[in-house]
Amino acid sequence: MKALAFFILFFGILFIPKNLFARKGNVLEKKIHFFSSVTEVDTFKLFYNADNLQDTIVFEIISSKGYLIYQEKFPGSALFDYGKPSYMFISDKDWKPKDYFRNAKDSIVKTDSLKIEDDRYLRSRIAGFFDEKRFSRNPIPKLLKENKDNLIVGSYETLLNDPDVIGFSFHLDAEDGRMIAFSRKKNNVVKFWRCC
Numbered sequence: 001m002k003a004l005a006f007f008i009l010f011f012g013i014l015f016i017p018k019n020l021f022a023r024k025g026n027v028l029e030k031k032i033h034f035f036s037s038v039t040e041v042d043t044f045k046l047f048y049n050a051d052n053l054q055d056t057i058v059f060e061i062i063s064s065k066g067y068l069i070y071q072e073k074f075p076g077s078a079l080f081d082y083g084k085p086s087y088m089f090i091s092d093k094d095w096k097p098k099d100y101f102r103n104a105k106d107s108i109v110k111t112d113s114l115k116i117e118d119d120r121y122l123r124s125r126i127a128g129f130f131d132e133k134r135f136s137r138n139p140i141p142k143l144l145k146e147n148k149d150n151l152i153v154g155s156y157e158t159l160l161n162d163p164d165v166i167g168f169s170f171h172l173d174a175e176d177g178r179m180i181a182f183s184r185k186k187n188n189v190v191k192f193w194r195c196c
Helices: 002-015 085-090 104-127 140-146
Strands: 026-034 041-049 056-062 068-075 135-137 166-172 176-183 188-195
Touching: 026 166, 068 188, 085 104, 166 188
Parallel strands: none
Antiparallel strands: 026 041, 041 056, 056 068, 135 166, 166 176, 176 188
C-alpha cells in the first residue's frame, strides 16, 4: 500500500504543471477618487503580475458601496505605445542588427538591457495609470467644442445634462485612447470618447 501511495505521489508531482506551484507576484495599484458620485469615493484598482509585466492586467472600479461597476482586462503589453524603449531603439533609421550585435553573448546582454528598459517603461505607465490629470469633471461641454468627432454616439448623450459627471481617461496600445464615466441615466459606466 505504501508503494502505491509513493508511486501516485511521485508521478503526481512529476506531471503537475510547474506554474501550479509558481506564485505570481500579483501587485495592486489603488486610488480612491470621486467617480460614480460626487459625495462618496470609489476605489480604482489595477492588478498586475510584477514578475511578468506583459501578463494580463485587470482594471476595476469598485463603488463606495462595494459593488464592481467596471472591469476591463488587457495584456500588459497594451500599455506600450510609440514610447516603448526597444521599439524606439530598433526603429531608429541608423540601427542595423549586424552593427549592433557583435556575437551571441553580446546579443543576449543587449537584448536583456532592452527588456529591462521596456519593463521600466511599463512600470512607469502602471504607476501613472491613476494620475489626477486623468480625471476630469464635466468633460462633455469641452469635448463637444474640441473633439466632437471622437465622442461615441449613444453614450455621451446620457452624460450631457449631468454637471457632476467625472470622466476618467486611459490609453491602451499606440492609438486607443478612451474616456469612461458613470452614467446616472443608465446606472452603469459608459465609454463615451475614443481617440488616437
